[in-house]
Amino acid sequence: MELGNQIRNYRTAGGLSQEDLAAKIYVSRQTISNWETDRTYPDVQSLLLLSALFDVTIDELVKGDVKAMKEAVDANKMKKLSYVMLAGMVLSVALIGPCFKLWGWMGLLIPLAIWAVALVSSIIVDRMKKQHDIKTFSEILAFMEGEPVDREKAERERKHHLLTKTLLVIGIGVAAGLIAFASLALFG
Incomplete structure (x- = not known):
């Protein structure tokens, strides 16, 4: 810097x-x-x-x-990794039943491999956020772009996003469990 x-x-x-x-x-x-x-x-x-x-x-x-910060806040890369994570988790759960039905216990390696890719994507996203202190950089970039910087509003939004993400993860977990159960019931 x-x-x-x-x-x-x-x-x-x-x-x-x-x-x-x-x-x-x-x-x-x-x-x-x-x-x-x-x-x-x-x-x-x-x-x-x-x-x-x-x-x-x-x-x-x-x-x-500012140039270094703009490079650090690579939202597009984080967004792509988030989609890989989400798709990988859903796909791995959906494939448990069919893969088990077709190939037995060895078939579970396919959903496990897809799940591992999703897990690695989530770890990379988390490290990017921690490494670049996204909240602080976002505030400075907002200021440099002429947008209002309101720390209290940013904190409220962060808490709201945390709650939303928590509920989303719980919902995805329940959906994944239901998909896995249905998949096993249909193919198992």
Whole structure:
């Protein structure tokens, strides 16, 4: 990331210590240090204060970082992996009965292999979310695109999505169980 270097360069060019900068934008000296070493990323309000203090646009301040964030938030890849996961889970459950009927216990290797692909897809999606801290990057990208950033609304939506996803997983589990039961009853 480039933002840490940008903050350090503008700070030193302005003759400010980390402590001076921290006092001017109402954060701790440790926070400035964390930003400059890329351990943490400033929130939107801090970015606004930094750009005003250094008399630069936010684009100039975070130029390299926004490009990296857009690459990190690859929603299309995550969406495709999510579809692979969902289709693989449903298909593996639906194939249990027919494969068992046709090939016996060895036939269960086919649904197991499909299930394994779905599981790997879900693990990749989860790692992408954790690795790139999607929530934070999404907020910054929304700001850079001129969209409103409301942290409380984002938190409410996250909780709503969590509830929706939980109910969806439970529903899919029940449906998968019913499909497996029907499949075994028809072919077993």
